[in-house]
Amino acid sequence: MPVSVDHSRLIYDALKSHGVRLISALPETWLVHLVRFADEDPDTILVRLAKEEEGVGLSMGAHFAGVRSAMLMQNHGFLASVNGIVSGAQLFRVPLLMLITARGELGESDPWQTEGGLVTRHVLDALRIPREDLDAPEHVEERIAKAHVLAHSSNRPVALLLGRDLMWEPA
């Protein structure tokens, strides 16, 4: 059960086609190819973070600078970023395109991911962050496009939850 190269490429190409030039990331297993694509792309500024909350600041700075950005993180990284999202991006009305791996949901075999899986969607809802699942290749391009449009029209964060069925494929 490897991480899907093809689906990762689909996501990366969709981000690129919507003008994303800066990507912040704190890698996890499901994001390994996405981070690699960003790293190998000379037109993309990849910023590897020590903690995901920094990515909120990176995206705020990029937005002020007129550059479109995206954040790659695990759901636990999202949980670790909440204050930055609330008192940075939301307070100052900055669009964030957050791609969050939905660990700890059905099919999760790592016990340590399971608590985060139970609360991630509730926390997104409590923060009034629109969320959509990316869980099949057919809708990746369309949903990234729509998330991007809403983030910039509302000047607020929007979350796309990367699901197991999209990110993993049978060996």
Added chain:
Amino acid sequence: MTGREGGKGRRGDSAGAIRMRRLAALEALYPRFEDERTVVVTIMGAVAAELQSLGHRPSFFYLQHAMGLASSIGLGIALCRPELTVVVLDGDGSVLMNLGGLTTLGRYRPPNLVQLVFDNESLLSVGGFPTATATGADLAAIAGAADVPRTEKADTPEEVLAAYDRAIDAAEMTTIVAKVEDHYATPAETVGFVTPLGLLENRLQFARHLETLKGPRI
């Protein structure tokens, strides 16, 4: 047993000396901030109020919350806009809240980024609680160990200005740590100067200003 609780234990070697006032350092630097291609991101509280008291400019962004992220915002701007000089006015409390961010600064080290940390050893804006720099933590040493290419310490407004100019001349990412007294400019000292600038007004004006600066360096 040597107590180090609450800042009452070991202190830095400047303890007891009269420290510079942050406002004096900002006054010394302010002419540099008038450069068209220099933008300033500042933390909230005393730094923001005192900078604004010297005269607001559309190139100033006051991060009135989100403690710790001023340097991350500055990094984002600096990486995206290499033709600009980006100055982050930081504080000991904010840097301590995002110490990992120093390693990100050291890793990407944009040559057009200067981080000036005003270290008053206190969380002043919330009533004055000693931070770990009051008991010996050395932010310049931490920044250096985080691989920030240049670090300096500055104890007078003249030294701050000289360190800033050296950072610009060196064209290498620099963290300057300036010990300042834990004094908040009184309302009487800033009244009449602070603009009633809203958070969103500042944020929109700042982004618009950066947009006007686009294009090749003249």
